[in-house]
Amino acid sequence: MMCLVLSVMAFAQTGVDFQHLTFDEALAKAKAEKKLVFVDCYTTWCGPCKMMTTKIFPMKEAGEFFNPRFVCVKFDMEQGEGKELKNKLGVRAYPSFFIIRPDGSIQHKMCGGRNLEATIARMEVGLNEKTCLDYLNQTYAQGKMDKMQLIRYFLVLQEAGEGEMGAKVEKELDATLSDAEKCTKEYWPLIRWAKYGSDKFYFVLKYVDAYRKNVGKEVVDESLSATFYSTISNSGHGYTREQQTQLLKQVRQDLGKVDLADKEELI
Numbered sequence: 001m002m003c004l005v006l007s008v009m010a011f012a013q014t015g016v017d018f019q020h021l022t023f024d025e026a027l028a029k030a031k032a033e034k035k036l037v038f039v040d041c042y043t044t045w046c047g048p049c050k051m052m053t054t055k056i057f058p059m060k061e062a063g064e065f066f067n068p069r070f071v072c073v074k075f076d077m078e079q080g081e082g083k084e085l086k087n088k089l090g091v092r093a094y095p096s097f098f099i100i101r102p103d104g105s106i107q108h109k110m111c112g113g114r115n116l117e118a119t120i121a122r123m124e125v126g127l128n129e130k131t132c133l134d135y136l137n138q139t140y141a142q143g144k145m146d147k148m149q150l151i152r153y154f155l156v157l158q159e160a161g162e163g164e165m166g167a168k169v170e171k172e173l174d175a176t177l178s179d180a181e182k183c184t185k186e187y188w189p190l191i192r193w194a195k196y197g198s199d200k201f202y203f204v205l206k207y208v209d210a211y212r213k214n215v216g217k218e219v220v221d222e223s224l225s226a227t228f229y230s231t232i233s234n235s236g237h238g239y240t241r242e243q244q245t246q247l248l249k250q251v252r253q254d255l256g257k258v259d260l261a262d263k264e265e266l267i
Contacts, residue, residue, distance in 0.1 A: 015058035016066045018074050023085060030071040031102035036127075038066060039098040040074035041085065046094040048113030056116055065120050069127070070099075093161045099126045108132040111161035122159055133160055140169070147177060151186050179203075183210040192223050196231040197250070205257050221260055228255060228266050 018040070021029065030037045040057075042049035056062060066072055075082035077091055085091070089098055089106065099108040108126030125131045136153045139145055145153060150173050157166035170190065181187065182203065188211065194200035204211060204224065211220045231251055235244050255267055 014060040015063045016072050017063065018057070018072045021071070021073050022081060023073070023075075026071050026073045027100070027102050027104055030100075033071065035102075036070050036107065037098075037100040037102070038070035038072045039085075039089070039100060040072070041077050041082070041089065041091045041094065041096040041098070042074060043077055043094050049095040052095055052113045052119075056113070056119055059116055061116055062119070065123070096161070099123075099132070105134070107134050109160040109162075111159065125156065125159075131156070133157075147173070147181065148186060150176075151190065155189055179207065180210075183207050183214055185214050188215045188219075193227070196227050201227065205254065208258055224258060225260050225262055225266065228260075232266065 016038075019026070019029075023039075026037045026039075029035075040052070042053070057066075075085055077083065077086045077094070089096070089109075093111045095111070095113060097110045098106055101107050107129075110122050110126065114122065126133070129135055131152060133156050136145075136149070136156055139149065140153055150169060154166055154169045154173060157163075157169060173187075173190070177187065182191070191200045191204060194204060204220075208220065208224070228251060232248065235247050235251075239247060252267060255263055260266070
């Protein structure tokens with residue numbers, strides 16, 4: 001009876017199996033099992049941390065992806081060993097997730113909560129030794145990156161919360177890419193959510209037809225509509241009445257430069 005109960009419990013177990021191990025114990029177990037270590041760095045007050053803990057990691061599909069590949073552990077960055085790991089791993093945002101090799105070296109880093117599909121997609125980037133953060137850091141330091149690798153590197157830096165390095169790479173990209181190269185599908189994630197009124201926002205407006213062709217009309221129009229809507233909705237915050245009036249006049253003028261399905265609603 002006990003064997004039957006235990007087998008049923010094991011079969012019914014779903015979700016990511018976070019084990020109660022110290023960091024060193026997790027490394028040793030990963031080495032013995034020929035796996036990597038997945039570390040969830042969280043705090044008790046972090047909303048996205050709770051979302052990942054209660055909604056994403058318990059999912060059956062998450063367990064099917066994580067458990068065969070990783071020894072999974074999690075640490076509260078404000079309690080116990082977590083305080084030491086915060087400095088050791090360089091945690092600056094919550095949640096932060098790390099892929100660690102059995103020798104303790106960091107292979108990849110990600111920040112922020114995502115849905116299951118996006119979580120698995122970003123983990124696959126980190127598992128690939130040619131796209132993980134550590135490999136890209138080394139390749140960049142050697143000066144061996146082509147333009148497409150620079151774009152990929154910037155996106156990985158953004159995912160890792162490495163804003164300072166990301167800004168450096170973005171500046172380098174802006175100086176080396178032609179306008180045609182900036183209109184590609186590969187570059188779109190760098191410019192998709194450009195702030196209204198910025199040079200990048202007006203670049204999208206100028207080449208909107210090229211973006212629609214290369215990226216997809218629905219995706220591009222959704223991004224533009226969201227930017228216009230957010231700007232209009234927030235125009236009453238932090239502006240004088242005169243500044244708000246000028247801003248909305250400019251928005252109306254810019255709306256005249258592009259055809260959007262909700263254009264009249266926005267106006």
